Amino acid sequence: MSLFTMDNVRKTFAHGEVKEEILKGINISLSQGKITALTGASGSGKSTLLTIAAGLQTASDGQISFEQQELTSMRSEELRQIRAKDFGFIFQFAHLVPFLTVQEQLDLMLDTAESPLSKQTQKKEIKQVLELVGMWKRKDAYPASLSGGEKQRVAVARAIIHSPKVLFADEPTASLDSKRSQEVMKLIQNLSKERHITVLMVTHDMDMLDFVDEVIEMRDGKIVDKKNT
Incomplete structure (x- = not known):
């Protein structure tokens, strides 16, 4: 049984009287603990698909389901709760809060997700996750003192600290050099397997497909190819 599905999803934008269909009947099924990459040229609809899947914008038509719940018919508050508790997000840039330490970035995420864990358990979880991403020794550092690779590692930790079921990543390695990109992707891969996190990721970097x-390859708002690696 699929964890997450998109059934005949379409997205149309209106520019005055002109309408442009960005997504043209998308069908996707994601299984637990698997990493799926969306590829294709700029303008193919990858990022639009990702943001609609993550509930950050609405589809014009079609159905999106998560754990047999239909997201497309949910009220905004219900959808917000799912985004906060069950979804994680990584973007091209880390977008860390500049006045919070590494440890405080994760504290804030747990508060946002309304974590049911006790404060003592939260502290243990933060330590464990920062150790997993190799950033525990930098727990008291502020973003300004971190390298690009370190910032993205913190962004990964922040995205998974509340144990999301689905992780959405939009070009998570685009701002990094080749070595750091490999390190971050290996980290995402390991966390996906260890914590059974489903990942949907947009990337232009073919090396990340390893x-x-x-x-899933997209072209002109359509899926033109699907293959297992």
Whole structure:
């Protein structure tokens, strides 16, 4: 049984009287603990698909389901709760809060997700996750003192600290050099397997496909190819 599905999803934008269909009947099924990469040229609809899947914008038509719940018919507050508790997000840039330490970035995420864990358990979880991403020794550092690779490692830790079921990543390695990109993708791959996190990721970097389970190629708002790696 699929954890997450998109059924005949469409997205149309209106520019005055002109309408442009960005997504043209998208069908996707994601399994637990698998990493799926969305590829294709700029303008193919990858990022639009990702943001609609993550509930950050609405589809014009079609159905999106998560754990047999239909997201497309949910009220905004219900959808917000799912985004906060069950979804994680990584973007091209880390977008860390500049006045919070590494440890405080994760504290804030747990508060946002309304974590049911006790404060003592939260502290243990933060330590464990920062150790997993190799950033525990920098727990008291502020973003300004971190390298690009370190910032993205913190962004990964922040995205998974509340144990999301689905992780959405939009070009998570685009701002990094080749070595750091490999390190971050290996980290995402390991966390996906260890914590059974489903990952949907947009990437232009073909080298990153070595770390994924499935590749979906898009062109002009349509899926033109699907293959397992």
